[in-house]
Amino acid sequence: MMQQAAIGLGVNLRVLAQSPSDPAAQVMPGTVIGDHHDLDALKKFAAGCDVLTFDHEHVPTDYLHELEAAGVAVRPGPDALVYAQDKGLMRRKLTELGLPCPEWSLVSTQDDLADFGVSVGFPYVLKATRGGYDGRGVWVVDDLAEAEDVLAGAAERGVTLLAEAMVPFVRELSAQVARSPHGQAAAYPVVESLQIEGICREVYVPAPGLPEAAALEAQRIALTVAKELGVTGMLAVELFQTPDGGVLINELAMRPHNSGHWSMDGAVTGQFEQHLRAVLDLPLGEVRPVAPVVVMANVLGLDLPEVYPAYKHVMAHDPGVKVHMYGKDVKPGRKIGHVNVLGTVFDDVVERARHAAAYLRGEIDE
Numbered sequence: 001m002m003q004q005a006a007i008g009l010g011v012n013l014r015v016l017a018q019s020p021s022d023p024a025a026q027v028m029p030g031t032v033i034g035d036h037h038d039l040d041a042l043k044k045f046a047a048g049c050d051v052l053t054f055d056h057e058h059v060p061t062d063y064l065h066e067l068e069a070a071g072v073a074v075r076p077g078p079d080a081l082v083y084a085q086d087k088g089l090m091r092r093k094l095t096e097l098g099l100p101c102p103e104w105s106l107v108s109t110q111d112d113l114a115d116f117g118v119s120v121g122f123p124y125v126l127k128a129t130r131g132g133y134d135g136r137g138v139w140v141v142d143d144l145a146e147a148e149d150v151l152a153g154a155a156e157r158g159v160t161l162l163a164e165a166m167v168p169f170v171r172e173l174s175a176q177v178a179r180s181p182h183g184q185a186a187a188y189p190v191v192e193s194l195q196i197e198g199i200c201r202e203v204y205v206p207a208p209g210l211p212e213a214a215a216l217e218a219q220r221i222a223l224t225v226a227k228e229l230g231v232t233g234m235l236a237v238e239l240f241q242t243p244d245g246g247v248l249i250n251e252l253a254m255r256p257h258n259s260g261h262w263s264m265d266g267a268v269t270g271q272f273e274q275h276l277r278a279v280l281d282l283p284l285g286e287v288r289p290v291a292p293v294v295v296m297a298n299v300l301g302l303d304l305p306e307v308y309p310a311y312k313h314v315m316a317h318d319p320g321v322k323v324h325m326y327g328k329d330v331k332p333g334r335k336i337g338h339v340n341v342l343g344t345v346f347d348d349v350v351e352r353a354r355h356a357a358a359y360l361r362g363e364i365d366e
Contacts, residue, residue, distance in 0.1 A: 001264065001324070002055070002256065003027050005273035011280070016045045023327040024055070039063050046072045053233060053279045054255055057084045058131070075181070075232040075279040076254045083229055084254045087162050088129040097228050099221055100248045102240075103165040113147040113163070120165040126150050129160045138198065140166070167248055169240035173207055174259035175222035176236045176271065178278045178287075185226060186274070186284045187219040188267065193238075193259050199333070200258050202353065205266060205294040208346055211245065218247055225252065234275040236260060258298070258335070263287075265322040265340040266294030291342035293349045297357035299337040301330040304362035307337070314339075314356045321356045 003024070006013045014030030015022075025031040034041035036059045043066075046052050051073045064078035083090045091104045105116050107126070116124065126147060128137035137159075141147040147163075154161050172195055176188040192207035193200050207215070222237040236257035238250040260271040269277075269285025277284050299307070307325060314321055318341070325337035339356045343349035358364045 001261075002272045002276065005270065005276055009273065009276060011276060014045075014049070016041070021329075026327045036060075039066065042067060043070070046070075049073075051075055051279050053275070054081070057081060057254065061085060077230065077232070080230045080232070081254055084252045086129050087127055087251075088160065090252055091162065091164075093229065094225070094249055097224065099224065100246065102167050102248050102250075105163050107151070107161050107163045110144075110148055110151070113151060114144055116163045117144055117147070123166050125164045125166055126154075127162045127164065128154065129162050131159075136198070167240045167250075168243060169248075170243055171207075171241050172250070173210070173218055173239040173241055173247065174203070174236055174257070175218040175239060176234065176257065176260045177219070177222045177226050178234050178271075178274045178284055179223075179226040179231050180278045180284060181232050181281045183227075184284050185223055186287050187223055188260065188263065188271075188287045189289060190215045190218045191259055191262065199298070199300070199335070201298055201300075202350070203259050203262050203296040204346070204350070205262050205289060205296075210241075214241070214245055214247065221247070221249065225249075233278045234260065234271055258338075261324070261338050262294045262296040262340055264324065266290060266296075266342055292344045293342070293346050295341050295349045295353040297339050297341075297353040298335050299325070299339065299357050299360045301328075301332050301334040301336050302362045303332065305330055307360050310360050310362070314359050317359075318352050318356060321352065323356070323360070 003013055013028055015024045015028045016032050016034050017025035018035055032045050042063055046067055053075050061078045061082050064074050068074050083093055088106050091101055094101050103120050107113050107116060123140050123142045126139045126141055131137055139150045172193050173190055174193050175190050177185055179185045189206040192204045194202040218239055225237055226235045231254055234256050236253040236259055239247040240250055241247055256271045256275050264270040266289055268288050274285055322340040328336045330336055339353055341349050341353040
């Protein structure tokens with residue numbers, strides 16, 4: 001998807017992919033096959049690049065420091081990216097900045113687990129500080145025995161755990177901003193995301209019924225995070241909205257993010273173009289939505305091995321639906337694409353997006 005934006009800007013991309021079948025490798029002529037855990041492969045790949053950027057947070061931080069020391073422009077830099085890589089460091093830094101977070105503690109012993117249970121009560125949440133994604137590496141524990149089981153399993157794998165209070169949130173929000181090296185920043189509208197079993201299913205733009213003061217506060221938090229952590233490129237700050245109308249920071253992602261896929265069709269400047277503008281230190285684009293309501297619905301794989309035959313129905317049923325598929329093998333529960341729908345009436349736009357995503361997934365056949 002970033003390649004599409006790069007073509008429009010006349011920017012040449014190349015990608016380090018682990019396999020020729022990786023989605024980006026399918027559409028980029030400058031593909032290099034290699035492993036991001038291999039420092040020599042990273043150095044060879046970065047040679048001749050004006051800027052090195054990412055579509056995930058898993059490149060080792062020490063390697064990125066070595067690349068910076070060798071003169072490579074790494075954006076976002078490792079001193080920023082580490083806060084998206086390590087949830088423990090993230091919580092400590094955000095707390096130091098006075099930004100709203102759930103109660104938290106790093107836990108490594110049974111006494112730590114018990115003390116945190118006394119402090120916040122059960123159930124509470126345990127998270128792997130590194131490597132979790134789409135609900136993986138997250139455990140809700142109802143009592144001390146369950147917490148001890150998670151700790152034992154984590155210790156066997158060498159995983160450090162973060163404990164967080166269970167937040168009684170009313171919905172999940174996402175505040176996306178872009179920031180360039182010279183400090184220009186732009187904030188997209190705050191959106192609501194519908195999460196099912198830890199996976200984003202739908203995104204509503206703007207977040208329905210969100211008071212202006214709450215939206216401005218969410219944008220202020222995201223802009224503060226971007227500035228204070230020195231982020232360059234796109235930043236998504238995932239938030240819990242609490243019953244009193246306040247917000248708490250859940251996660252950070254320093255890259256184009258699933259909660260921003262709506263912007264590909266629904267904003268003047270989509271997040272992939274904006275990320276390129278930001279990391280290349282170009283002036284940032286307008287972030288205004290182009291319709292009163294935008295809904296993004298993820299297409300998750302079901303049992304259908306091939307999605308393409310469903311295009312005719314989806315496109316004929318609703319010519320306004322924009323379909324984006326990722327070139328991934330279809331597997332149950334895997335994100336294989338998304339649809340964007342624009343309109344004026346919220347319920348109507350949601351229904352259109354759900355119908356298209358369900359048909360592409362194979363849940364319905366009419």
